[in-house]
Amino acid sequence: MSIVEKAIQSAQESEIAFSKFIKPNDTGATGGHQAGFHLHKSSWPLFFDAEGEKGTNKDHFATIKWQDDFETTSRFIYYGRGTRNEYRLTRFGKNFPYLTDDNVGDLLIISKKSIDYYEAFVLSSDDDIEDFFAALNISSTETNGIIPKQSEQTAEDNLITCFLKYIKTLTVDFPPTLEIASSSRKCYINAYDVTINQIKSNPDREILKWLEAEYDLFKTLENDRYAELIKNPFPSVEDLVVSANTILNRRKSRAGKSLEHHLEEIFRISELIFQTQVVTENNKKPDFLFPNIEAYHDSTFDEKKLVLLASKTTCKDRWRQILNEADRIRTKHLFTLQQGISKNQLEEMKKYNVQLVVPKAYLSSFPQEYRSDILILEHFLNFVRGTQK
Structure with missing residues (x-):
């Protein structure tokens, strides 16, 4: 089993899992506080029973197995004293290989197996990172936090309602990626009453919102299309593998064209010639x-x-x-x-x-x-x- 397959299995089988892209601030390249992975504030359930309180520090030691290979006794810590208000994962011992400048841009995954035992993986290649996103059905915009469970619906109710109405109009199982991108964008714009001027004034924000909306629509469509399939046992392992590969390949294919479709709309709205x-x-x-x-x-x-x-x-x-x-x-x-x-x-x-x-x-x-x-x-x-x- 490859490292990315182990990372996928670990995250799927854990009670809670976390992902983030490794950044210069983690490796100490920015010249800030000591090296150690910075963890988003919303990720506290990964390692604490309660959120950190300003004015106090608290920590939790745990064993972490890295790449299914070696273990460290590391420290999850909340810094709340003075001007600091952040969570970090520190203490990895000498010659720890994943806090170098070359690791910037790699994807870190941490899976909680028990209160004192975790598994962690670092994925470097584009293919491995995209395979992980496809398997967990998340996008790059959903990193730096707790990985949502497949059953969770993260979109607002009015957006989901629009998605469901759209799905009922379909005459095919999965429409072309361009149609999915366009329909999700229309649902988002209508649900949140986004104006053309808002898109023009903040295209950076809107393209991320469109990408998130499209992922939510695709998740909703998958849940609808595969509801009956997953209720019944597969007649053979081969049938299971074929179905799983079909699902994963469709996810990767859609994700590969998604960004291009939304950029094209941004350029049209911006009235550029291209x-x-x-x-x-x-x-x-x-x-x-x-x-x-x-x-x-x-x-x-x-x-x-x-x-x-x-x-x-x-x-x-x-x-x-x-x-x-x-x-x-x-x-x-x-x-x-x-x-x-x-x-x-x-x-x-x-x-x-x-x-x-x-x-x-x-x-x-x-x-x-x-x-x-x-x-x-x-x-x-x-x-x-x-x-x-």
Whole structure:
């Protein structure tokens, strides 16, 4: 069994589990407090019976088995004295391998097996991280906290009502990913009465809300479609495996196109001129080209007004794929939901003229000294708008 399979099994079989992207603040790269994993305040049920109280510190020691390989006696601690108000996981012993700068951007999973015993896993590759998200049916926006149980409904009642009405209109089991993205977005916008001006003024917030809404719709659709299937025993292990693989592959396929669909809508609302999946050199198809392929192939068109944007939910491994997608465009932009990337990788991206674009809420997950080189979505839109004047 692979590490990601063990991590999935551990999280699914635990009474409570937690996930987060490892950030510079965890490794001590920011120069703040001592190294140790920072845990979101909402995660206190993972290790305490009650929430920490300001003005006091409290801790809990437990054995943690890492990667199904070695154990540490570590300390969950709440710092509430003075100006501090945070939870951390510390004390891993000498030569602990998962608190280096190269681990920034990796996914940490902690599963509670008993009050004094936990299992923890660190996933590094994009494929492993996406496999974990698909198996647990969560998105990258749902990290840095307790992993919701499959039976939990996290969306507001009015949003769920819209989802259920939509599902009743379907004549197929699972519609195309574009339709799921569009329908979930419409439900969210109607349920929360979001205006066009709100989307234009805060695209960074809205795209994350759209992604969350789509995941909620997809969960609701899955629960509806597989309700009868999971009630009855499978006739053989092979049938079980085939069904499970079908479910997981559909999840991964949808997630892979989801971000692209929502970005496309943001660009439309922002009234930008762009094209998707057009062919450049060597039959390459960049996700987004601004303004269009005619301008790209026009040798007299100012190259400074050509913009390429690739979209990848995670990019620790895959960012290099975009380097030869458009030879005329020196700087390649890459929108990602990756939270945190090591300094070494950021330096390499800079060397190859790749500029990251991330939601504003994720900017703080990157090392302080590199944030000025990273665009938030709002600033990217303004940049493209400036090239189209």
